[in-house]
Amino acid sequence: MNKVGIYIHIPFCRSRCSYCDFATGAYDAELCERYVSAVAKEISSFDAGDHEVDTIYFGGGTPSLLTPAQVETILDSVHKQFHVAAQTETTIEMNPGTVTRETLRAYRTLGINRASFGAQTFDDEHLRRLGRTHTAADTRRTFDDLRAGDYENISFDLIAALPGQTIDAWSSNLDRALRLRPEHLSLYLLEIHEGTPLAEQLKRGRLPQPDEDASAEMYRLMLARTSDAGYEHYEISNFCLPGYESRHNTKYWTCAPVFGFGCSAHSFDGRNTRWSNERDARRYVEAIESGRAAVVETIELDARELSAENLFLGLRLMRGIDLPEHQARFNQDVRIKYEDDLARLKEAGLIELSDERLKLTRSGALLSNEVFAAFV
Numbered sequence: 001m002n003k004v005g006i007y008i009h010i011p012f013c014r015s016r017c018s019y020c021d022f023a024t025g026a027y028d029a030e031l032c033e034r035y036v037s038a039v040a041k042e043i044s045s046f047d048a049g050d051h052e053v054d055t056i057y058f059g060g061g062t063p064s065l066l067t068p069a070q071v072e073t074i075l076d077s078v079h080k081q082f083h084v085a086a087q088t089e090t091t092i093e094m095n096p097g098t099v100t101r102e103t104l105r106a107y108r109t110l111g112i113n114r115a116s117f118g119a120q121t122f123d124d125e126h127l128r129r130l131g132r133t134h135t136a137a138d139t140r141r142t143f144d145d146l147r148a149g150d151y152e153n154i155s156f157d158l159i160a161a162l163p164g165q166t167i168d169a170w171s172s173n174l175d176r177a178l179r180l181r182p183e184h185l186s187l188y189l190l191e192i193h194e195g196t197p198l199a200e201q202l203k204r205g206r207l208p209q210p211d212e213d214a215s216a217e218m219y220r221l222m223l224a225r226t227s228d229a230g231y232e233h234y235e236i237s238n239f240c241l242p243g244y245e246s247r248h249n250t251k252y253w254t255c256a257p258v259f260g261f262g263c264s265a266h267s268f269d270g271r272n273t274r275w276s277n278e279r280d281a282r283r284y285v286e287a288i289e290s291g292r293a294a295v296v297e298t299i300e301l302d303a304r305e306l307s308a309e310n311l312f313l314g315l316r317l318m319r320g321i322d323l324p325e326h327q328a329r330f331n332q333d334v335r336i337k338y339e340d341d342l343a344r345l346k347e348a349g350l351i352e353l354s355d356e357r358l359k360l361t362r363s364g365a366l367l368s369n370e371v372f373a374a375f376v
């Protein structure tokens with residue numbers, strides 16, 4: 001049986017953060033109830049074929065706004081439609097302050113065994129500026145509640161290079177994160193997305209522009225501090241204690257099959273077809289309720305596109321690309337096909353290249369978009 005991941009998108013949040021460009025909107029109890037039924041229906045009508053699910057991921061949005069009964073409805077539909085492996089990694093994303101200890105225990109009873117939450121920063125003033133609805137104290141409380149609820153695989157996100165954030169402030173954020181000793185950390189440099197309130201505030205000079213040199217220093221600091229604390233840097237922005245890589249997200253970086261359900265969910269069959277669903281939650285629900293498909297785009301990738309995807313997604317992993325394996329799968333000798341670009345990137349110190357492997361250096365991880373541009 002083919003191993004597959006299942007992604008379920010929950011497009012509701014308490015309020016919108018100023019930097020966010022995800023497909024998410026304000027929580028509406030009535031729409032949420034219809035949405036959960038629609039997702040269950042979409043899953044139930046999916047042709048599951050000969051697949052075994054070994055990761056399930058509730059992403060969003062803020063999936064922890066779902067009641068345990070709603071999570072159960074969706075998980076039941078997955079279990080009815082697919083064969084689900086015994087040791088499936090089942091993750092739910094959450095925001096601090098959106099869950100009680102009772103809810104966390106109920107999720108755990110349903111088989112949720114991994115929690116991923118957006119701490120973002122331990123500085124309350126920065127949280128307020130980002131439009132987050134929680135405080136650092138909420139983050140701490142959520143972490144303690146998860147541990148009390150028997151969660152042995154916890155991940156949280158922090159964002160570096162926030163407007164006005166000093167290197168010392170970032171360092172103290174790292175200290176606080178590492179003291180909690182989560183199994184997994186996602187540490188990002190802030191990305192500014194056009195059209196978001198944050199982009200507007202920066203453009204109008206209401207907030208200071210993040211400084212590029214300081215961002216690079218913060219990235220170097222996160223590599224050094226996580227390494228000293230025993231974390232493995234396994235993906236550009238992801239760090240884990242041994243054995244705690246995100247199995248679900250690794251599927252995206254290795255071009256493994258993942259089936260997405262819910263609005264704006266994307267899927268890949270692991271061979272050559274990608275498809276995506278209607279982005280708007282209400283239109284998605286209406287489509288499913290009236291018996292129409294939610295898929296709005298299907299793309300068949302040709303051999304050149306598949307090979308390029310395997311390169312720029314696989315390079316996100318710090319172990320890089322196994323070149324003989326790539327050649328066997330895509331019938332392409334990367335060292336010949338990209339000879340000039342590889343020579344330039346190697347000269348610039350952004351990649352390491354041998355007969356067996358192509359991978360980013362630490363500098364390459366910081367400037368990864370420059371490397372990926374060679375393969376797009």
Ligand code: SF4
Binds near residue numbers: 012016022118
């Ligand atoms: S909680 Fe997450 S998904 Fe929701 S608005 Fe904020 S950043 Fe976006």
